[in-house]
Amino acid sequence: MNDINTYLIVFAGVLFLALGSTPLARKWGLGAGIVDQPDPARKIHVRPTPRVGGVAIFLSTLIAALLLRGAYRELTGILVGAALMSSLGLWDDRFSLRPGLKLLGQLVATGLLLVAGIQVRVFPWQAVNLAVTVLWVVGITNAMNLLDNMDGLSGGIAAIAAAHFSLMCAFSGQYLVGALSVAVMAACLGFLVYNWNPATIFMGDSGSLFLGFTLAALGIKLRFPDNVPFVTWMIPLLVMGVPILDTTLVTVSRLRRGLNPLTTPGRDHISHRLTYAGLTRREAVLVLYIAGFVLGLLAIFVTQASLSEGYIVGGLTLLSGLYILWRLERPPFWPPPEGVWGEGVQDDRSSGRQGPLDST
Template sequence: MQQFLLIFIVALVFSVVGTPLARRLALASGVVDVPSARKVHREPTPLLGGAAIYLAFVLALLFFGGRQEIRQLVGILVGATLVSVVGVIDDVRGLRPLIKLLGQVIAAAILPLAGIRVQLLPIEALNLLLTLVWVVGITNALNLLDNMDGLSGGVAAIAAAHFLLLAVMNTPPQVLVGAFSAALLGACIGFVRYNFNPASIFMGDTGSLFLGFILAALAIKLRFLSNTYVVTWMVPVVVLLVPIFDTTLVTVSRLRRGRNPLTTPGKDHLSHRLVALGCSRREAVLIIWLVASSVGMLATFLTRAGLVEAYLVGGALLALFAYAIWWFERHAPGGAPGTPPADQRRS
């Protein structure tokens, strides 16, 4: 536990110190998000906050992370570095969606080579496919969630905090998951200090793709020896339910309106709909943080739940998930087709 605390503090300090430096570098090099009709910020805003998150995370692990499970540690870091490089290129020059997706798939494929894969199904090929779908899906979910100041970084910090708690609760503790979660938690909190509304720096795709990849990998790594996998497969899904819900909501909404869910930005994310219902942007983000914390607590309960209890909770969450999509589509549908989108993709 002391090791995890030390990693958290070091990552936090590096992030707090490094984020302003990344801001200066972005301004000097012109890597900024320029205001336009489809964005809500009014001044050019630096985009290299994700680089500060990445460096704080990696440096904390290199200094104090230990060398347990070195093959898997290297595999996660190599894959995360690859998606971060893809994000940097997209922030600086812009990439076509298919190129970004290809980079994410290649990064995800590194995890099975390092021994990190989903182990739910009896057929190994299906487990490998599920691993790729999960990693690419969560990576993009965090990228899509990055649509309002402080949102993606805060939700990632909450998820990392719950992963850290779950790693420590295991006997023996899961050292790799705990170390990565502590580093991610510290790096995200340090960054959100500058990214909360009004943000002075955005994480860009560099940060959102990195956060999604790390969280997806940690979710696969988590093990719960005190309970059956028939129950515990739900735990990481519930921890990450907020980005999963936001991505599903956007996908359903855009498909209903005949729009491409991956390439068409719009004012139809959960945060935008909360603002449309009367919340301020800060209130919308805080509400989503509260929801993320609540489902994280439910996930912690599931680690100790029996089969019947777990599936009652899972069924209730699934019903609420579907109802919430219907309710938001009915009462706060977001930007109508054909209207200029107004989301803030890199906030």
């Protein structure tokens, strides 16, 4: 069986599992009390909504991954680390964890990748490669967690990122990364049927931490030996550009306002700012989908780019990102309109969103 047939079977199987298991997870979440309660002062949804969709995403992906042949040691490292992240997120959704414990769990999961031999290999100094690996995995994990701030957003961006990873792997013969990417994409698409606005189930930390960790690991595993390391590493940076930009925006914005970017809740993400400019929540999510798709196409181009072309794409992307950050800090995107809610907002002091390491 060739890789394309394998990908199709994995996609169909995981999609079926996710479509079937998400309603079961919803029922279980309601019974177990793992729900996001309505709060007219802070939140938009009007009925208790389970936040256990990540369990369905994780289990659907896990079942497919266990059936894959390939690099057993590396696959084990990814799966065990991903299981730890999903379990950590579920525990946080149910009981709340202190920020330090969440960070410790993320570091342990990253350590499992390192033990399995999955690490950044860009610099001639091993210590620098290890440090960048930890920064990348923990950073992307929390970026996806932060991005989970609007119905359909985090799951859709994860599906788009995984789709681009799988396309690049199909053309370059990277079986393990490709098959896992297809599984993640299918699991997210199955979940999105129930998470699209108005959502009947939320992903929760069990999903966002799992997806962030897994996509970070897959990004490290991408290999394009004909390209220099700088160009190769532009590829996952571009694919994960939306969560990276969103995290950069809220970090810079909160620091500028004298707030702690890690523990301060706030409706100051890109998606919220688009609604302040007049878009509906669905439209805001679709705009970010398009951005993720365009960045993914750029990443595919970079797989065949020369060093000079890579520098040009990287430079233009960086300048565009800086301009977007500057523009989103100004009207009509910020500050939020006075007293607006519904399709909009409240400020940091009254928001229900948490920081990436916050549990209160």
